[in-house]
Amino acid sequence: MISDKLLQARIYEKNNESSAESRPRFHFTPRTGWMNDPNGFSYYDGAYHLFYQYYPYDTKWGPMHWGHARSEDLVHWEYLPAALAPDRSYDAEGCWSGSAVTLPDGRQLLVYTGRLVTENREEGIFQVQCLAVGDGLDYEKYEGNPVITGADLPAGASVRDFRDPKVWLDETTGCYLMAVGSRAADGSGQILLFRSRDGFSWTYVKVLEACHGQYGHMWECPDFTVFGDKGLLMVSPQDMIREGEFQNAHGNMYLAGSYDKETCTFSREEVHAIDHGYDFYATQTLIAPDGRRIMIAWMQAWENAHEHPFPQDWAGMMTVPRELTLKGNRLIQNPIREIEKLRSDKVAYHNLTLNGRIKLAGISGRCLDMTVDVKPVSPEDHYEYFEIRLAEGEVRGRYYTSVLRYEPAAGLVTFDRAVSGYAGDCLPARKLKLDEDRDGVIRFRILLDKYSAEIFVNDGEYVLSSVLETSQAARGISFISQGDCRIDIEKYDMF
């Protein structure tokens, strides 16, 4: 039975769907209204499914629904009717983030966080884990909800910060495992592990990993994926102190280490930022039918989420889905190969010697996929810096651009949108220190869309993702070098 609240949302979104022209060219946005985290990112019944934190009625966050879309190729998405609305006592404050798995009988199980408010609101709001079962279109909330509550938590774990379940099938035991964000007695984040034979009745197993006050406070949106005998845990910590790799207050990071499947023991070996740009949060992964690990994330920082110079009837974008691999304990991320289908009108330059500033014929625009290889002219003769200016132009007497710069001597990549036209921006330039000096040799692949730039460095060793609120009239691209360097460029328009 579809509740009145869900029906109302479905009618509203159908009648108020944002126009294709108002959207980015190749980044996913909500059907209408507000979107934050990806949810239930999965492959089910022959197609990819993407659900999302959704408030259809405004471009601001509100009581959360789950929006829904389906795709054959992770590039072209078809909107489906909203899947969940906050229509029960245990989720009346919102159906918060969660994930999806397929049940043995072929139905899809959605696992999400409900917010349960006590009769005396002063006493508190508790977060609980809930289920809904469906066929890829309609979902019925489970009569046994909530299935995990404060009573199931280990000593000291917060009942108020307990959210964002990620569920997967553990091939070794045939059981489902669930990683959930939690806050330990010391107030900092931890990830709790639960197990279930059938997906409906859950028991607590252990603390999978804990922050111990080192990386922010609450750890939101865990995602855990196994690569052979390695485990990759991704989390989005709140209230991070800006230092080193971590430059967002609502940060993102991965912990890579060994994973013993028998005992579900994860031993962290390295911790790094997943993305070094301004806007990246709440990752989710799936395993594609061909075995690829594919990740998607909300391309937005909470810090600036409500500041938008251009009034649109949608708010929030996802990153382009990325293929993940692990090299030792380092995460390598590249845009899914399917995105290359959108390429057209190739323009290439080879072995161009650069010193000073140039614009190149055929290289401009706001929707493109461009790879730039940079190297010194000789091993002895190093350039001081190399720069690409994106979305550059004079609009109504004001100069706009976003600056991507590489300084080989310092091994430093900087992305700066200080003059990109985002007046509400309160965030300083993003700086990324490369681990290895490659004698001034560097590769950038830039996916530029109407409202964003995703920059992949050295074939996915690092990524910087950022929203751009620059006027669409600013279409220029220029290349600048202080000292001689040589560049190769391959650029495609994206359609």
Ligand code: FRU
């Ligand atoms: C992360 C988050 C989640 C929560 C959801 C609510 O962005 O705060 O922890 O489930 O958003 O919309």
